[in-house]
Amino acid sequence: MVDFRLNGRDVSVDIPDDVFLLYVLVNDLRINGAKFGCGRAQCGACTVLIDGEPVRSCLTAVSAAAGRSVTTLEGLREDGKPGKLQQAFIDEQAAQCGYCSSGMILQAQALLDRNPNPSDGEVRSALDANLCRCGSHNRIVRAVLRAAKEA
Amino acid sequence: MSQSFTLGRRGFLQALGSLTLSFMVPLDLAYAQAPAKLPGDLKTAPMLSAWLRINADGTVTLMIGKVELGQGILTAVTQICADELDVNIERINIISGDTAIVPDEGTTAGSQSMPGCAPAVQQASAEVRQILLGLAAAKLGHPAEALKVADGTVTGPGSSKATYWELVTGKELEREATGKTPLKPVSEHRYIGKSVTRVDIPAKMTGEAIFLQEHRPEAMVHGRIVRPPTYSARLVNADTKRIESMPGVLKVVRNGSFLGVIAEREDQALAAAAALESVAEWEVQNVLPGHENIYDWLVKAKSEDKEIHKKARSTGGEPAKVIEATYQRPYHMHASIGPSAAIATMGSNGTLTIQTHSQSVFETAPAIAKMLGLDPAKVRCQHMQGSGCYGHNMADDAAADAALLAVELPNRPVRLLYTRDQEHKWEPYGSAMVIKTKAAVDNQGNVLDWDLELWSTPHGTRPGGEPGNLLSARYLEKPFKQPVPRNGGPPNYAADRNAIALYDFPGQRVLLHFITEMPLRVSSTRGLGAYANVFAIESFIDELARASGADPLEYRLRYLKDKRARDVLVKAAETFGWDKFEKKENRGRGIAFAQYKNYAGFCAVAMEVEVSRRNGRVRVIRVSTAADSGHIVSPDGISNQIEGGVIQSLSWSLKEEVKFDTARVLSEDWASYPILTFSEVPPIEVSLIDRPGEPYLGTGEASQGPTSAALANAIFDATGVRYRRLPFTPERVKAGLGV
Numbered sequence: 001m002v003d004f005r006l007n008g009r010d011v012s013v014d015i016p017d018d019v020f021l022l023y024v025l026v027n028d029l030r031i032n033g034a035k036f037g038c039g040r041a042q043c044g045a046c047t048v049l050i051d052g053e054p055v056r057s058c059l060t061a062v063s064a065a066a067g068r069s070v071t072t073l074e075g076l077r078e079d080g081k082p083g084k085l086q087q088a089f090i091d092e093q094a095a096q097c098g099y100c101s102s103g104m105i106l107q108a109q110a111l112l113d114r115n116p117n118p119s120d121g122e123v124r125s126a127l128d129a130n131l132c133r134c135g136s137h138n139r140i141v142r143a144v145l146r147a148a149k150e151a
Numbered sequence: 152m153s154q155s156f157t158l159g160r161r162g163f164l165q166a167l168g169s170l171t172l173s174f175m176v177p178l179d180l181a182y183a184q185a186p187a188k189l190p191g192d193l194k195t196a197p198m199l200s201a202w203l204r205i206n207a208d209g210t211v212t213l214m215i216g217k218v219e220l221g222q223g224i225l226t227a228v229t230q231i232c233a234d235e236l237d238v239n240i241e242r243i244n245i246i247s248g249d250t251a252i253v254p255d256e257g258t259t260a261g262s263q264s265m266p267g268c269a270p271a272v273q274q275a276s277a278e279v280r281q282i283l284l285g286l287a288a289a290k291l292g293h294p295a296e297a298l299k300v301a302d303g304t305v306t307g308p309g310s311s312k313a314t315y316w317e318l319v320t321g322k323e324l325e326r327e328a329t330g331k332t333p334l335k336p337v338s339e340h341r342y343i344g345k346s347v348t349r350v351d352i353p354a355k356m357t358g359e360a361i362f363l364q365e366h367r368p369e370a371m372v373h374g375r376i377v378r379p380p381t382y383s384a385r386l387v388n389a390d391t392k393r394i395e396s397m398p399g400v401l402k403v404v405r406n407g408s409f410l411g412v413i414a415e416r417e418d419q420a421l422a423a424a425a426a427l428e429s430v431a432e433w434e435v436q437n438v439l440p441g442h443e444n445i446y447d448w449l450v451k452a453k454s455e456d457k458e459i460h461k462k463a464r465s466t467g468g469e470p471a472k473v474i475e476a477t478y479q480r481p482y483h484m485h486a487s488i489g490p491s492a493a494i495a496t497m498g499s500n501g502t503l504t505i506q507t508h509s510q511s512v513f514e515t516a517p518a519i520a521k522m523l524g525l526d527p528a529k530v531r532c533q534h535m536q537g538s539g540c541y542g543h544n545m546a547d548d549a550a551a552d553a554a555l556l557a558v559e560l561p562n563r564p565v566r567l568l569y570t571r572d573q574e575h576k577w578e579p580y581g582s583a584m585v586i587k588t589k590a591a592v593d594n595q596g597n598v599l600d601w602d603l604e605l606w607s608t609p610h611g612t613r614p615g616g617e618p619g620n621l622l623s624a625r626y627l628e629k630p631f632k633q634p635v636p637r638n639g640g641p642p643n644y645a646a647d648r649n650a651i652a653l654y655d656f657p658g659q660r661v662l663l664h665f666i667t668e669m670p671l672r673v674s675s676t677r678g679l680g681a682y683a684n685v686f687a688i689e690s691f692i693d694e695l696a697r698a699s700g701a702d703p704l705e706y707r708l709r710y711l712k713d714k715r716a717r718d719v720l721v722k723a724a725e726t727f728g729w730d731k732f733e734k735k736e737n738r739g740r741g742i743a744f745a746q747y748k749n750y751a752g753f754c755a756v757a758m759e760v761e762v763s764r765r766n767g768r769v770r771v772i773r774v775s776t777a778a779d780s781g782h783i784v785s786p787d788g789i790s791n792q793i794e795g796g797v798i799q800s801l802s803w804s805l806k807e808e809v810k811f812d813t814a815r816v817l818s819e820d821w822a823s824y825p826i827l828t829f830s831e832v833p834p835i836e837v838s839l840i841d842r843p844g845e846p847y848l849g850t851g852e853a854s855q856g857p858t859s860a861a862l863a864n865a866i867f868d869a870t871g872v873r874y875r876r877l878p879f880t881p882e883r884v885k886a887g888l889g890v
Contacts, residue, residue: 019418045489074358076357096223133799139791
């Protein structure tokens with residue numbers, strides 16, 4: 001049994017504690033905002049926050065979340081509406097297929113939490129290990145800068 | 152998921168409260184006269200009811216055969232429908248790519264969604280509006296000309312009113328389009344030409360279920376497969392007993408050299424697949440040429456040769472000089488960020504239902520039926536969105552593999568997901584190519600004769616209803632043979648796409664060497680042959696301009712007669728600041744142009760680069776593009792496609808090459824097949840040239856080719872070295888610089 005907080009509520013999952021967090025989130029807890037991309041911690045599509053720090057959930061054992069607080073894309077909504085950063089991604093139309101978006105948004109949220117006014121270069125550097133194949137990079141950077149400006 | 156996923160067409164329509172649609176209303180007078188030519192995909196699916204339903208609850212259901220791949224097609228056609236039908240955009244729900252419900256519009260590929268689907272939706276919407284107006288006229292007792300429509304409410308003289316939702320009972324739309332209803336003038340468009348929020352983006356940014364990967368039908372189980380170590384390997388032995396008793400394992404499937412497992416939980420399926428891989432013994436052969444030798448292999452391989460273009464020169468004198476060059480592109484991956492997936496369920500009624508992110512649901516469903524020996528009417532594919540695909544990736548293979556597993560465990564939906572290395576190593580790549588160019592020029596460096604020869608393996612092995620095009624079908628105990636691929640279509644179509652230069656040279660000849668043998672698995676990858684052909688043409692014309700001492704932009708314009716082609720080139724040059732460019736050390740500018748397929752979207756790309764002589768790195772400083780895609784429906788949608796195409800093409804051209812030795816593919820993940828990252832992406836300016844009233848041309852592949860050549864031309868300008876072999880990695884650039 002593994003207990004942790006997920007997007008502000010307590011959850012308890014009956015699962016071997018070496019199962020990777022991603023599969024627990026997606027299958028047991030029906031979370032959509034974490035995507036399988038590579039299973040090798042190389043692309044960032046599965047990024048979630050544990051106590052505010054971005055982790056690659058595809059290679060993080062669920063036991064690493066025990067007693068801690070996990071935030072997924074769903075957890076950034078505010079009163080059922082898109083949160084500030086999410087709204088900025090919508091406003092900038094910062095996606096084509098959108099498969100990498102959840103990892104991008106959570107990685108960017110972690111950046112904004114520690115640096116509320118990042119430069120273009122700081123955003124690029126923070127997101128450099130998150131891969132996008134459609135070529136939405138500049139839109140994503142604009143969305144993060146917009147969210148910072150509007151905060 | 153929505154109810155529509157459990158209902159067939161009839162059930163679906165009944166669920167919406169419409170009448171049975173099994174009879175035809177008599178043809179009206181207008182149609183009894185000679186029918187006008189129908190636009191786009193209405194030609195093959197002329198029934199209005201196939202495209203549109205007006206629902207009693209105040210909504211409109213738009214049904215299309217094209218599918219969303221991240222290119223924004225659902226939004227663009229929704230804009231068009233809202234305008235022509237005169238309803239607010241929020242009323243429109245769209246169903247796409249369900250073989251049991253929507254019109255068959257073939258494959259979603261080749262930048263054909265806007266030219267094929269959009270005009271059909273536009274005409275169908277206009278005709279439905281006219282029918283509704285006729286119904287309103289009868290009800291209100293006023294002529295249609297006296298009526299006005301706003302958001303589905305028809306208003307007549309006095310305060311008489313009727314709404315679409317109360318006018319329609321169902322049967323009125325069960326008739327063929329006439330092609331005679333006029334479309335609205337551009338001045339009356341509310342949505343066409345404006346950037347609206349894409350219909351799918353809010354859900355994707357907030358974690359609502361929208362992707363196939365988030366579809367979790369009741370009692371779903373998890374499937375994984377084990378692939379052979381190489382293309383030609385055959386399974387010799389696999390002791391599966393231990394795996395069958397592993398926790399959660401429901402089934403181990405072995406059929407010839409096809410191996411798979413089904414387990415209750417995903418982690419159990421992963422563990423079982425790993426165990427299965429460890430017990431499988433394979434016979435392996437070394438039969439590949441290796442990536443270093445592929446270009447020699449291509450020019451020596453047996454080929455079907457065809458002169459696709461010949462224009463004999465009637466003017467000009469003796470050539471003063473002949474200039475030649477050879478260009479090479481490696482195999483590229485689609486390299487979708489999410490590996491392919493599918494969910495298949497073998498129902499107790501004998502119907503196999505597959506949720507898939509395939510681009511070709513109408514061809515993949517019958518191919519799977521044939522593979523399994525099922526009645527094609529019993530296999531239904533439903534498109535759901537997946538990760539961006541950029542062509543024929545493994546979506547169809549995943550659908551087939553999910554089906555192979557699901558038939559072994561009826562009544563349980565089986566979700567099949569590939570691993571990263573399975574997707575990287577087994578997807579059908581964009582073919583490696585060699586292109587040789589030769590020009591005879593006069594004393595002033597003007598082209599007299601232009602000659603282009605290209606060598607390529609196929610660019611199209613989509614399912615096409617044939618199981619042999621589904622990967623695993625070739626490994627079954629009774630294997631299906633892959634059909635010999637054709638180059639398909641008219642000249643300039645696939646391998647030879649954009650091989651005919653649009654420049655008006657006095658003499659021109661283009662020769663295709665089409666190689667049907669495939670050392671690596673290949674199929675349609677964004678742009679097909681156009682990426683390399685445009686790279687070669689636009690590099691070579693730059694070489695000719697330089698050789699004659701001419702400005703590369705001016706030199707192109709000498710030979711380019713088409714006004715729209717000239718306009719995008721000039722526009723890109725203007726926004727780039729071509730004339731004001733100040734050359735700095737190790738920096739350079741380049742420009743290139745193409746009209747995709749020679750009949751679709753026009754795109755010109757100008758860029759500035761900086762090349763490090765120390766480490767060979769190419770940094771793209773900035774990019775300016777101009778695009779003409781005909782009448783613009785969504786400006787931001789087009790910008791997004793052009794921008795994304797530039798970035799992906801830069802990634803291909805700077806970094807990407809599928810590596811393989813004599814036995815196997817070596818590019819198995821993002822470390823061994825790196826792509827462009829945030830810090831390497833330059834600012835990109837997109838200028839759009841709108842052509843109101845002109846046909847929609849489609850944009851998705853327009854910027855791939857010009858980007859690669861603009862890059863090569865800029866690197867030449869910076870270094871004085873001409874790079875003709877893609878990608879321009881630091882090692883290659885350093886070798887060229889002699890450092």
